Amino acid sequence: MAFSSLEIDAHEVQGLAETFKRAEREAPLAIVRAIKRTGDMSKVRVVRALTKQTGLKRDVIVRAVKAKPAGMSYSLHSRGGNVHLKYFKARPTKKGVSAAPWNKRRIFAGTFIAHASGGGSMFGGQVFKRTGASRLPIEAQRSGLHIPKEMISGATAAEFLAAVRTILPVRLQHELARILGGAG
Template identity: 40%
Template sequence: MFSVGEVDVKGLQRFENMLGALGAEAPKAVNRAINRTGDMARTQVVRTLAKQTGLPQKTIRKSVKVKRSSWDDLTYTLKSAGGDVALKYFQKRETKKGVVANLGAARGRVLFPRTFFRGGAFPRRVDLSAFGGHVMDRMSEQRFHLKKVKSGVFIPEEMVEGATADAFERSVQQNLPRRLDHEISRLLGL
């Protein structure tokens, strides 16, 4: 979980006098600046997390929930919940040895032996609509004794470590002072 209100941004003391001059309008200016900065940070988090995990940005965007800042609560929060992501959502291809999936920059391409998501004889195998794109592993010799295969990637864990956490903090530290200056100047008519 990330929160813009928790990131220490040095140099914001210079805005104290200007915020004092705004009076009751100050929370509105800070709220707009935090929300805009948070949206920019969210974009960076989604991009970086997609590279880090190997998942498409569309999937990451669905899993990252946003709680925007308000006049009363001046924090912008990014949350993600969920468990082990199924191989269905990764770039994958089927080989005779099993399914090979791209699990991001750190893990690279990983072979999952004896797994499949297509049916028929090689090389003319076809996607099986009954599986809905899921990768299956045969648990025994019985025909329908199958299990969905998971990737070992947990989006909430990946979100708070490594390049994604750095991208969030860097984006907030670069953009929040600039956005605050812009919103304050706009309200003061400068």
């Protein structure tokens, strides 16, 4: 008579139990790492989208958008008011200054860029408009665009949410696989 058996030896699973104990200890840190990496990657996407959406140069957007990682959360903040026209590639024309807020070039009638007597630009290329009948007073012109408002609307907000939806699960899986020793 033939006899056969299947047997489970607890010593073979002991290593797996140790791996799960380590995973339980290190999981919060893995989640924090995944959130930070996802946040950093989404900031790059937000800066790219905000640059296209506003018409501002990338370095202006990079200075305006700040990342704040804090443990299990990551937030992007920006501040600023009504942006001056000079930041939108302003250039003088016969009818006024041409600038491109929201990446749409148009002419702002009756405006000018003050020039120094040597041919250089005074006031750093600021766009002005006369507020009275004589030469003075003049007033610096603004675009009506606010970076904080633009950051939470349109393509920029959609890009941030899409980045979080696609990147975070992959990063979390990657970090947990590191804890489990490459399994995953």
